[in-house]
Amino acid sequence: MDGLTSEFDTGTAVAARPGEPGTWDAELGEGWRIGGGVNGGLLLALVGRALGQELGATEERAAHQDPLAISAYYLTPGVPGPATVRTEVVRRGRAVSTAQASLLQPGPDGADVERVRVLATYGDLAGLDGDASTTATPPVLPPPEQCVSAAQAPPDFLKHASLLQRLDLRLDPATTGWAVGRPSGTGVIRGWLRMADGREPDPLLLLLAVDALPPVAFELGLPGWTPTLELTAHMRARPAPGWLRVNLTSRTMSGGYLEEDAEVWDSEGRLVALSRQLARATSPKPA
Missing domain, CATH: 2.40.160.210 (Acyl-CoA thioesterase, double hotdog domain)
Structure with missing residues (x-):
């Protein structure tokens, strides 16, 4: 910067x-x-x-x-x-x-x-940085240049999302079927994330990262807005400079409510943040 x-x-x-x-x-x-x-x-x-x-x-x-x-x-x-x-x-x-x-x-x-x-x-x-063990593994993604830029999102989505202009977000093509009307139904969205102006990640920026990708409900075939009711995030380490990898998953929807789990990995392959949120699936907004 x-x-x-x-x-x-x-x-x-x-x-x-x-x-x-x-x-x-x-x-x-x-x-x-x-x-x-x-x-x-x-x-x-x-x-x-x-x-x-x-x-x-x-x-x-x-x-x-x-x-x-x-x-x-x-x-x-x-x-x-x-x-x-x-x-x-x-x-x-x-x-x-x-x-x-x-x-x-x-x-x-x-x-x-x-x-x-x-x-x-x-x-x-800083006092927690050091050796860590986890059974989680970083998401496997194509290189950023082979992923789908957020700027390529449907115009109807972009006009409601000035946030995306602040981000350099590259989504795994395997998790963007929702953007062309063919959601996979797997409940997974993953991609690369960094700030468009080059600001490097830190613990505060991780709080944005856990809620920066399109809602995983889109890939479940639920195209309406998905307001968050509650979100809990855990920061595990200070992230290294460079791209973040973010993996979103959802396994359960009941009564119109679903959970969305996020994992954030830094450029050194460390799990630096996790979150879970409860969100409400809604009907699509009118154009």
């Missing part, structure tokens, strides 16, 4: 409100929309930034600025415009700290409307 501020850092910026401890001002940008609202991963990363700043170093404790586990309940859609994050430290420990936060925006009558409520455990991922 050569010292320039990335779109992601601008889009998740928070500023402490003078005289109001635990209150952070922010602006949700028009460029992060997906469907009718701002992308849920962007909202999570913005709240995550506020929590990391709230849990900075004190005279008694080292900084706990990395999310280790973070759970978000999406109450109402975030929309472009001013926003407020209110944070509260629940417990500040030596190895980890726990805090909660709410993201709010002014409603039509001027009263605050809560968009997202978060409970999170923070620590220092």
Whole structure:
């Protein structure tokens, strides 16, 4: 980035409100929309930034600025415009700290409307980096240049997804049948991900990555928007620079609700983040 501020850092910026401890001002940008609202991963990363700043170093404790586990309940859609994050430290420990936060925006009558409520455990991922064991394996993908760019998505999808202009997203052609009306029904979408402006990944960007791909419901033959009700993400390591590989799967749908599991692997083949969300399948929006 050569010292320039990335779109992601601008889009998740928070500023402490003078005289109001635990209150952070922010602006949700028009460029992060997906469907009718701002992308849920962007909202999570913005709240995550506020929590990391709230849990900075004190005279008694080292900084706990990395999310280790973070759970978000999406109450109402975030929309472009001013926003407020209110944070509260629940417990500040030596190895980890726990805090909660709410993201709010002014409603039509001027009263605050809560968009997202978060409970999170923070620590220092640098202290966790090292040997790791897992039975999971990185998704096998064609090289990025042989994958399907998000810019090739159907026009009806792109006009509702300014988010995709911020990303360099390359989907595995084997999981893009939904884009041409032939979903596989396997419940898998996978691809390469990096920021379009070259910003390298870090733990905050992983919070966006777990919710950045098209919903796996599309490949299940459910083309409507799929609003997230709850999302829990675990960060396992600081990602290395370069492409991320993201693998989405879903195995169960009942009563119009489905789970979506995400695994994020870095350029060194390490599993750096996992998430599970509960989402609701909806009817397609009118064109």
